[in-house]
Amino acid sequence: MPTRTGRxxxxxxxxxxxxxxxxxxxxxxxxxxxxRLAKEVGSTAMALYHHVRDxxxxxxxxxxxxxxxxxxxxxxxxxxxxxxxxxVAMHDALSGRPWAVDVLRADDLxxxxxxxxxxxxxxxxxxxxxxxxxxxxxxxxxxxxxAGEISAAAAARARREEGGTTYRERVFADLDAAEFPRLxxxxxxxxxxxxxxxxxxxxxxxxxxxxx
Amino acid sequence: MPTRTGRxxxxxxxxxxxxxxxxxxxxxxxxxxxxRLAKEVGSTAMALYHHVRDxxxxxxxxxxxxxxxxxxxxxxxxxxxxxxxxxVAMHDALSGRPWAVDVLRADDLxxxxxxxxxxxxxxxxxxxxxxxxxxxxxxxxxxxxxAGEISAAAAARARREEGGTTYRERVFADLDAAEFPRLxxxxxxxxxxxxxxxxxxxxxxxxxxxxx
DNA sequence: ACCTGAACACCGTTCAAGT
DNA sequence: ACCTGAACACCGTTCAAGT
Numbered sequence: 001m002p003t004r005t006g007r008x009x010x011x012x013x014x015x016x017x018x019x020x021x022x023x024x025x026x027x028x029x030x031x032x033x034x035x036r037l038a039k040e041v042g043s044t045a046m047a048l049y050h051h052v053r054d055x056x057x058x059x060x061x062x063x064x065x066x067x068x069x070x071x072x073x074x075x076x077x078x079x080x081x082x083x084x085x086x087x088v089a090m091h092d093a094l095s096g097r098p099w100a101v102d103v104l105r106a107d108d109l110x111x112x113x114x115x116x117x118x119x120x121x122x123x124x125x126x127x128x129x130x131x132x133x134x135x136x137x138x139x140x141x142x143x144x145x146x147a148g149e150i151s152a153a154a155a156a157r158a159r160r161e162e163g164g165t166t167y168r169e170r171v172f173a174d175l176d177a178a179e180f181p182r183l184x185x186x187x188x189x190x191x192x193x194x195x196x197x198x199x200x201x202x203x204x205x206x207x208x209x210x211x212x
Numbered sequence: 213m214p215t216r217t218g219r220x221x222x223x224x225x226x227x228x229x230x231x232x233x234x235x236x237x238x239x240x241x242x243x244x245x246x247x248r249l250a251k252e253v254g255s256t257a258m259a260l261y262h263h264v265r266d267x268x269x270x271x272x273x274x275x276x277x278x279x280x281x282x283x284x285x286x287x288x289x290x291x292x293x294x295x296x297x298x299x300v301a302m303h304d305a306l307s308g309r310p311w312a313v314d315v316l317r318a319d320d321l322x323x324x325x326x327x328x329x330x331x332x333x334x335x336x337x338x339x340x341x342x343x344x345x346x347x348x349x350x351x352x353x354x355x356x357x358x359a360g361e362i363s364a365a366a367a368a369r370a371r372r373e374e375g376g377t378t379y380r381e382r383v384f385a386d387l388d389a390a391e392f393p394r395l396x397x398x399x400x401x402x403x404x405x406x407x408x409x410x411x412x413x414x415x416x417x418x419x420x421x422x423x424x
Numbered sequence: 425a426c427c428t429g430a431a432c433a434c435c436g437t438t439c440a441a442g443t
Numbered sequence: 444a445c446c447t448g449a450a451c452a453c454c455g456t457t458c459a460a461g462t
Contacts, residue, residue: 034455034456047426051426054456055455060379108380111383115387123394144357152355186348198349209419210413220445222446
């Protein structure tokens, strides 16, 4: 057993990840800077680079740590319902964490821990009668929809919190009814009409449209 | 006619927008900083703030300027085909401009100029037999899917340009076949299987699943 | 081996002053 | 009215030096 030499570490990867999670939970992902994180672990920003390559790697570690704890619900046996349930579970796991969607997008497919969801989605699609190739297509389409919905919902939430009239409201207020008959018919009701969640409706439509 | 007083302007909003578009076209949206833009119009960064409120407003102006020139193809009469064609046109208009998707996301619904697309999508959905409310839902679902697909495709392109093995490849290399039977079956073929475009397939599935 | 301080090369934006 | 220079309050990251 070789004696390890050198200065003993003051901080660890695990400690960094825990602190980073705390920062995100308390003040959002925008507050997660290397300097702030260093303060949180009682060190300097530069010390962090001894434990993680860069900020991107840190975000990937964060995602992995979260994925390991994400809920993995029991799924129904019937293939279509199983697919819908797996997609909804994936959506729910990420919906409060749009930063995680950005991390996933940056390197395609989920982290190791998050593979639970695509595995079940592809599996359900095959059980429903698709070839492997078609099932992978179906997964990707569902993933794009899911990622898009989560990003949009997060943006809508941020907009609501900021308050004030949105650009959209001003545009709708003086919309030319001749040029945009349908949209001016909807008009002021847009906010109300789009307040409810349509995620599940979309997934069901995709399942209906993609499976034989 | 009142004589306007004060120093005559050296730069105009239109000039700024044109220069900003040139920067984005040449070096991407990441290169569009207030300082760089100022250099491009032969002025200082601070002078720009006399013509646009902030960078967000500038991006919105940019989007409006682009939307006014975006292609508006002839659409087929048959409602389902019309809906698909309108969605594809929207996708094509934005697919090389993921920054525009981010701008649109930030304030829900498109800029005035870009309303051409949702107007036609909602209209086609109503013609196909949906109520106005259902048609708005359908539009939103299609928009989320479209936005998600464009962001993912842009990320994939960036990854390809950077080169090197991706995190995904490393994860797939040592995947536990017992835990992930379907994904390890696909395994190394993931890259090949996901190389083709699935946007239209997804839109068709949505149309099939959403319309009566 | 691990940590630190200073510095680099950036951001968007504000403010007070000039013309 | 419009523009400028200096400055503020940040970023992620590198580098040389310390223990």
